[in-house]
């Protein structure tokens with residue numbers, strides 16, 4: 001088989017939720033580079049429109065939808081709009097996420113609810129809404145969640161109880177959906193990133209991860225550095241490839257060796 005037959009996504013449609021920045025934007029770029037028509041969703045429309053323009057330059061169709069991932073009705077409408085514009089969704093990538101720092105003993109319920117709503121509940125609801133369509137059509141598909149190394153272990157750097165709990169939830173969401181939808185040919189996998197400089201981790205005033213944080217990441221990561229967001233692309237393409245039809249329920253670290261200690 002050629003590389004195109006193994007990894008090519010020409011004629012297929014991908015939807016990336018949380019694509020207005022960071023790892024989600026990199027996932028959208030990777031999918032477009034593999035030939036997919038790509039829909040991108042998040043709340044910041046201008047960012048999405050700029051990225052859609054960039055993706056079209058790769059010769060694919062791109063469609064931007066501004067929507068809040070924690071609003072079930074808005075996301076259902078977004079899915080319907082994407083399918084009407086681009087066609088049936090082959091791949092859903094759930095990359096929307098946020099973190100709220102704060103020691104567990106004082107962690108506000110509001111912070112917990114915000115993080116669980118976007119990182120975990122929205123990933124489930126989006127998967128359910130997209131999978132229902134795949135199942136109605138009798139077609140296989142690919143769902144990829146962007147989890148975290150904090151899905152399988154606590155953070156030695158920051159107090160972030162809601163985030164760690166949400167990512168533990170995403171890991172087991174991945175496994176449960178994988179077994180429930182296996183018979184329909186819908187694979188469900190997750191990528192567990194280590195630390196990457198994105199809006200989630202970079203101090204906006206300094207334009208970089210703060211020095212103490214950066215030093216901890218370098219010390220705790222065997223490769224001795226944070227990842228470059230573009231380094232998520234190959235794993236995403238592996239998990240969304242038509243030929244990866246026997247890979248499901250897996251959580252693939254892209255973490256510079258963080259989980260290898």
Ligand SMILES: NC(=O)c1ccc[n+]([C@@H]2O[C@H](COP(=O)([O-])OP(=O)(O)OC[C@H]3O[C@@H](n4cnc5c(N)ncnc54)[C@H](OP(=O)(O)O)[C@@H]3O)[C@@H](O)[C@H]2O)c1
Pocket residue numbers: 017018019020021022023024041042043044045047067068069070094095096097098118119146147148149192193194195196197198199200201
């Ligand atoms: N960076 C890291 O070191 C790291 C490590 C492990 C895991 N991750 C995971 O990777 C994923 C992407 O994070 P990132 O690092 O790329 O951070 P980021 O640059 O802050 O991206 C987060 C994305 O989520 C979107 N988002 C947040 N709340 C949303 C909502 N309510 N509705 C729709 N979209 C929403 C944001 O878009 P809008 O603000 O425009 O809505 C943005 O596109 C997250 O799930 C994160 O937990 C990141």
